[in-house]
Amino acid sequence: MLNAIDKKLLKAVADLDHMPKGPFNIRKNGKLLSREVSGNINIESNEDGTGIVVTVKPGVIDESVHIPVILSQAGLHDVVYNTFIIGEGADVTIVAGCGIHCAGSGNEGHEGIHEFRVGKNATIRYQEKHVATGEGKGKRTLNPTTKVYLDENAVVEMELTQIGGVDEAKRVNEAELGAGSALIVTERILTEGHQIAVSENNIVLKGDNSKTNLVSRSVIKEDSKQDFYANVEARAKSFGHIECDAIIMDNGVNETVPALRALHPDAELTHEASIGKIANDQLIKLMSLGLTYDESVDRIIRGFLK
Amino acid sequence: MLELKEIYFTVPDKEAENGPAEKTILNNISFTFEKGKFYGITGPNGCGKTSLAKTIMGINKATHGKIIYNGKEITEMSITDRAREGIAYGFQHSARFKGVTFRDLLAIAAGTDDEGKLMDILARVGFCSLDFLDKPVDSTLSGGEIKKIELATTIARHPGLAIYDEPDTGIDLWTIEPMVKLIKRQITDYETTTIVVSHNKAFLEAADCLVLIKEGQIAYTGDLEGAKPLLSDLSVCRYTDLCEGEIDAQCYR
Numbered sequence A: 001m002l003n004a005i006d007k008k009l010l011k012a013v014a015d016l017d018h019m020p021k022g023p024f025n026i027r028k029n030g031k032l033l034s035r036e037v038s039g040n041i042n043i044e045s046n047e048d049g050t051g052i053v054v055t056v057k058p059g060v061i062d063e064s065v066h067i068p069v070i071l072s073q074a075g076l077h078d079v080v081y082n083t084f085i086i087g088e089g090a091d092v093t094i095v096a097g098c099g100i101h102c103a104g105s106g107n108e109g110h111e112g113i114h115e116f117r118v119g120k121n122a123t124i125r126y127q128e129k130h131v132a133t134g135e136g137k138g139k140r141t142l143n144p145t146t147k148v149y150l151d152e153n154a155v156v157e158m159e160l161t162q163i164g165g166v167d168e169a170k171r172v173n174e175a176e177l178g179a180g181s182a183l184i185v186t187e188r189i190l191t192e193g194h195q196i197a198v199s200e201n202n203i204v205l206k207g208d209n210s211k212t213n214l215v216s217r218s219v220i221k222e223d224s225k226q227d228f229y230a231n232v233e234a235r236a237k238s239f240g241h242i243e244c245d246a247i248i249m250d251n252g253v254n255e256t257v258p259a260l261r262a263l264h265p266d267a268e269l270t271h272e273a274s275i276g277k278i279a280n281d282q283l284i285k286l287m288s289l290g291l292t293y294d295e296s297v298d299r300i301i302r303g304f305l306k
Numbered sequence B: 001m002l003e004l005k006e007i008y009f010t011v012p013d014k015e016a017e018n019g020p021a022e023k024t025i026l027n028n029i030s031f032t033f034e035k036g037k038f039y040g041i042t043g044p045n046g047c048g049k050t051s052l053a054k055t056i057m058g059i060n061k062a063t064h065g066k067i068i069y070n071g072k073e074i075t076e077m078s079i080t081d082r083a084r085e086g087i088a089y090g091f092q093h094s095a096r097f098k099g100v101t102f103r104d105l106l107a108i109a110a111g112t113d114d115e116g117k118l119m120d121i122l123a124r125v126g127f128c129s130l131d132f133l134d135k136p137v138d139s140t141l142s143g144g145e146i147k148k149i150e151l152a153t154t155i156a157r158h159p160g161l162a163i164y165d166e167p168d169t170g171i172d173l174w175t176i177e178p179m180v181k182l183i184k185r186q187i188t189d190y191e192t193t194t195i196v197v198s199h200n201k202a203f204l205e206a207a208d209c210l211v212l213i214k215e216g217q218i219a220y221t222g223d224l225e226g227a228k229p230l231l232s233d234l235s236v237c238r239y240t241d242l243c244e245g246e247i248d249a250q251c252y253r
């Protein structure tokens, strides 16, 4: 069952102190560790055994499902394909996330390909947190892919968080939005040491009155590197906004490329992008309230990534 | 008590072609601020008031001179250490954050996040309502709101020396008088040495002593009556039909 490290990882990625309430699926080192389903939310292994299919019945409201993945086996590169089928009018929270503990010199990695089919008028909140711990020298890699298909008037709020520990991450996020649907993505990434993180987002506004808001907050410390690419394409009367802010510290390197493509005369697309050091006036204000320079930096970063 | 001795503050002059490569912002300022007294600093836009305040807080580094606070030289001290010595500065132009609320700033200022203590500070400040606490201190705050937050975080520190830099900018008609009273009450309750930088009559009249700055130098110190002729002389208004005669007691702006 769960050892102390597993518990720590679960707490970090899914905020779980013990087994979650409601349906869950915990995958450890490439295998199913524990699963529970409910009458409203079903989880089963897919046909070729490479992942799970989560099915939420139409109209299910205020339920949540936890599907964390933990990895603590050196040399393992776990690939998983998960599908989420969200019934019409459902309103649920999905907590995913991956925790890697690396104690040795072998590399460890996880690649999660998550596909969401969100039915008419359904709403989901999807939280995905990535954490890596351990003193081992092995490289920790996390390459999550999300593909989201929103039917009419569906709403998807995605929160993607990676605060330190992961050596290499390449995130791909693709979405297609039907009429009246809305996709809100908030991504927060902190890298340090020699870590590399790339985030690639391709969002297509297909239906009339679809909306998207993509927010990215990056903190790039020491010798780390982060690249952020966001493409929003409007094929209908729709609205899209990209907001990406990167704080660079030490020798951090960042490339931010927001791209907007309007293929419809009534498309409204905007973006704001900024890359820079921590604002001096913020530091000075906090120091004038008695914090040291380092404490002020920490406090500003914490707020920025909140 | 705060002593300024021959304070100069110069910056590189980017516009200089043949002239001096430096611009003198503060030009030989010497003055002693007595404990528990209320000082009003005024003077035309750009005369150096904020520069002086920032030099006292350590945000500007004096190019020459000494600053002595409660008998201790602080000229080389960091902003943090000056804050810990009991000096507080309410900024003229406040920083805007991302993901930091008024509650966060107030807790840092007060050194506690105890709900009761924060409530006490709010009650004392009076003009920040409860729902104000969880407002993000970001670009969505209005001009007056951010000023109230600036004042509250200054007061929350119970400083020995408080410098308020134009606390009234954007403040509504109903809050100016309470603000003056609050600043005065800080003096009675905590013997806070108080410096208010302002163009506003309400603050200048409340001060025990007026310090008038002109082109980086102290042009006058004393009571408001004595300053009036000088205030008129300083008028740089060239639109004679708009700005007739002298600046009277109703309008120092």
Ligand SMILES: Nc1ncnc2c1ncn2[C@@H]1O[C@H](COP(=O)(O)OP(=O)(O)OP(=O)(O)O)[C@@H](O)[C@H]1O
Binding pocket: B011, B025, B043, B044, B045, B046, B047, B048, B049, B050, B051, B052, B092
């Ligand atoms: N760091 C700096 N570099 C260059 N010039 C500066 C710097 N700081 C201040 N100055 C200049 O010094 C002068 C005084 O500025 P300061 O902000 O102290 O004026 P002030 O008296 O507070 O004016 P106001 O009433 O408009 O607030 C201005 O001309 C300003 O442009």
Ligand SMILES: [Mg+2]
Binding pocket: B049, B050, B051, B092
């Ligand atoms: Mg000023």
